[in-house]
Amino acid sequence: SYVLTQPPSVSVAPGQTATISCGGNNIGSKKVHWYQQKPGQAPVLVVYDDSGRPSGIPERFSGSNSGNAATLTISRVEAGDEADYYCQVWDSSSDHVLFGGGTKLTVL
Amino acid sequence: QVQLVESGGGMVKPGGSLRLSCAASRFTFSDYYMSWVRQAPGKGLEWLSYISSGGSTIYYADSVEGRFSISRDNSKNSLYLQMNSLRAEDTAVYYCARVALVSQDAFDVWGQGTMVTVSS
Numbered sequence: 001s002y003v004l005t006q007p008p009s010v011s012v013a014p015g016q017t018a019t020i021s022c023g024g025n026n027i028g029s030k031k032v033h034w035y036q037q038k039p040g041q042a043p044v045l046v047v048y049d050d051s052g053r054p055s056g057i058p059e060r061f062s063g064s065n066s067g068n069a070a071t072l073t074i075s076r077v078e079a080g081d082e083a084d085y086y087c088q089v090w091d092s093s094s095d096h097v098l099f100g101g102g103t104k105l106t107v108l
Numbered sequence: 109q110v111q112l113v114e115s116g117g118g119m120v121k122p123g124g125s126l127r128l129s130c131a132a133s134r135f136t137f138s139d140y141y142m143s144w145v146r147q148a149p150g151k152g153l154e155w156l157s158y159i160s161s162g163g164s165t166i167y168y169a170d171s172v173e174g175r176f177s178i179s180r181d182n183s184k185n186s187l188y189l190q191m192n193s194l195r196a197e198d199t200a201v202y203y204c205a206r207v208a209l210v211s212q213d214a215f216d217v218w219g220q221g222t223m224v225t226v227s228s
Binding site: 048049054 | 143145152153154155158167169170203208210211212213214215216218219220221
């Protein structure tokens, strides 16, 4: 079955750029979505279809997808960006939604 | 604003059943596909089930196939998850989520979640 692999943790200093990867076999052929989840809260969609940004999401959040890895990039990181981030795809071979294991972003 | 509110969670013994509800408001519920997603304590997100706008197309994760059943009542703007043969590993926060029209499989609106605890 298809598997999405994320690093468990990423650390970044305020004002710097954070990159969170999501690996999968030929993931570039799929549409990847990204969610932010803060403690005790429901997830929030921050990027859809690889690089789309929902209304209300800052331009600092961007995404890309090619080959075997998709990437969420957060520019000019703020303390409020500290959260867990999950990637997600639709696997058409199984008709299942799949989530990555999640990445904890720590702002130093 | 657009809202999803889950209810029906609680504590149940192993082997028991529970029915979760999700009430939608401030959007045309019948236009949207919907899903259930859960999160065990301290763990990541796990997709459970997906239902089309009219209810004719349904998918389940392998972990709940045959035990859980998703349904919807568009006249009541409500989504349901019937959970049978519950196990300790089903303990989690259960979220309902709306599938975005713009994307077809991204979840653009989530409820606040309802906790289900399976314990003897």
